Amino acid sequence: MRILVTGGAGFIGSQFVRGLLTRGTDQVTVLDALTYAGNPANLAPVADRPGYTFVHGDIRDAGTVDEVMPGHDAVVHFAAESHVDRSITGAAPFVSTNVLGTQVLLDAAHRHGVARFVHISTDEVYGSIDEGAWTESQPLAPSSPYSASKAGADLLALAYHRTHGMDVVITRCSNNYGPYQYPEKLIPLFVTRLLDGGRVPLYGDGGHIREWLHVEDHCRGVELVLHKGRPGEIYHIGGGTELTNRELVDRLLAACGADWSRVDHVADRKGHDRRYALCSDKIRDELGFVPQVDFETGLAQTVAWYAEHREWWSRHADR
Numbered sequence: 082m083r084i085l086v087t088g089g090a091g092f093i094g095s096q097f098v099r100g101l102l103t104r105g106t107d108q109v110t111v112l113d114a115l116t117y118a119g120n121p122a123n124l125a126p127v128a129d130r131p132g133y134t135f136v137h138g139d140i141r142d143a144g145t146v147d148e149v150m151p152g153h154d155a156v157v158h159f160a161a162e163s164h165v166d167r168s169i170t171g172a173a174p175f176v177s178t179n180v181l182g183t184q185v186l187l188d189a190a191h192r193h194g195v196a197r198f199v200h201i202s203t204d205e206v207y208g209s210i211d212e213g214a215w216t217e218s219q220p221l222a223p224s225s226p227y228s229a230s231k232a233g234a235d236l237l238a239l240a241y242h243r244t245h246g247m248d249v250v251i252t253r254c255s256n257n258y259g260p261y262q263y264p265e266k267l268i269p270l271f272v273t274r275l276l277d278g279g280r281v282p283l284y285g286d287g288g289h290i291r292e293w294l295h296v297e298d299h300c301r302g303v304e305l306v307l308h309k310g311r312p313g314e315i316y317h318i319g320g321g322t323e324l325t326n327r328e329l330v331d332r333l334l335a336a337c338g339a340d341w342s343r344v345d346h347v348a349d350r351k352g353h354d355r356r357y358a359l360c361s362d363k364i365r366d367e368l369g370f371v372p373q374v375d376f377e378t379g380l381a382q383t384v385a386w387y388a389e390h391r392e393w394w395s396r397h398a399d400r
C-alpha cells in the first residue's frame with residue numbers, strides 16, 4: 082500500500098511511520114511542515130528504509146498537496162497544531178492548520194481518487210464528562226480552541242463522506258504517552274524538568290482525570306482502522322489507564338527520584354476540562370483492538386527513554 086502520512090515528523094505520526102517502515106510492507110510518504118513540534122530526528126531510525134519519501138511541505142498549501150497526493154492508496158492525517166495551552170494564547174494557527182489544512186487534504190484526496198482517508202482526532206472534541214464514558218454518537222461540545230478546531234475538522238471529514246461518498250474514517254484517541262513527545266506536554270515536560278533537577282507546574286487542584294494510552298497502542302488502533310474500519314465511521318481508541326493528574330504526578334516523581342517539594346501549584350488552565358473518558362467497545366468488538374502496553378511498564382520505559390535521550394530534548398526552549 083502507498084500511504085501518505087501527514088504530520089509524520091511529530092510524536093504520534095513518527096511512531097506510526099517508524100512502525101510501518103520497520104515492517105517494510107508499505108511505501109510511505111511523509112508530508113510535514115516541520116513546525117516547532119516536527120523533528121526529522123524522530124524519523125532518523127527509518128530514514129534509510131526503502132519506500133520512504135519525506136516531503137517538507139504545509140498541508141494548507143494546495144499546490145504542494147496536489148503534487149504529493151497522486152499515486153497514494155490512503156491518507157493518514159495526523160498533522161495538527163496539538164497543544165491546548167498554545168491554542169488559548171493564539172488560536173489562529175489551530176484554525177488554519179486543523180480546519181483549513183484538513184479541507185485542503187480532503188479536496189485533494191477526493192480529486193485524485195484516493196481510496197481511503199483516515200482522519201486522526203481526539204477525545205477532547207466532546208468537552209468534559211463527570212461520570213461514565215462517551216460513545217461515538219456523543220454530540221461534540223469542545224471547550225478549547227484546539228478541541229474546537231479538531232471538531233471542525235471532524236465535521237468536515239464526515240461531510241466529505243456524506244456529500245462525495247469519500248471513504249473517510251475518523252479515530253478519536255485519549256491522551257498518549259511514550260518516547261519522542263515534544264516536551265511541552267505534561268509527561269515529557271515533567272520528566273525532563275525533574276531529570277534536570279528543576280521544578281514542575283501542576284494546574285489547579287490536580288484532580289483532572291485523563292485516560293493514558295501508550296503511543297504504540299494508539300498506532301496499532303489506527304492501523305486496524307486503516308485496514309478494516311467501515312467508511313464514514315468513527316472509532317474511539319482508548320482503554321488505557323484513568324488517572325487524576327495528582328496520581329500521574331505521584332508516579333512521575335517516584336520514577337525520577339523526586340518528591341512533592343518539586344511541584345509548584347499554579348492557577349488552573351482556562352476552560353480546563355475536568356474529565357475525559359472514552360467507551361472503546363466499538364473498536365474492540367468490530368476490529369479486535371485491545372491495548373497491549375501495561376501502563377506501569379510503558380511509563381517506566383518512557384521515563385528511561387527521556388533519561389537516555391537528553392540530546393533529543395535538551396535544546397527545546399519550551400521546557
Ligand SMILES: NC(=O)c1ccc[n+]([C@@H]2O[C@H](COP(=O)([O-])OP(=O)(O)OC[C@H]3O[C@@H](n4cnc5c(N)ncnc54)[C@H](O)[C@@H]3O)[C@@H](O)[C@H]2O)c1
Pocket residue numbers: 087088089090091092093094112113114115116117118119120138139140141158159160161162163164178182201202203204231253254255256257258262263
Ligand atoms: N498527543 C496526544 O495525546 C493526542 C491524543 C489524541 C489525538 N491526537 C491527535 O493526533 C495527531 C498528532 O498529535 P501529536 O501529539 O503527534 O502532535 P505533534 O504536535 O507532536 O505533531 C504534529 C505534527 O504535525 C506537523 N504539522 C503541524 N502543522 C502542519 C502543517 N500546517 N502542515 C504540515 N504539517 C504540520 C508538525 O510539524 C508535527 O510534525 C493530532 O491530530 C492530534 O490532534 C493527539
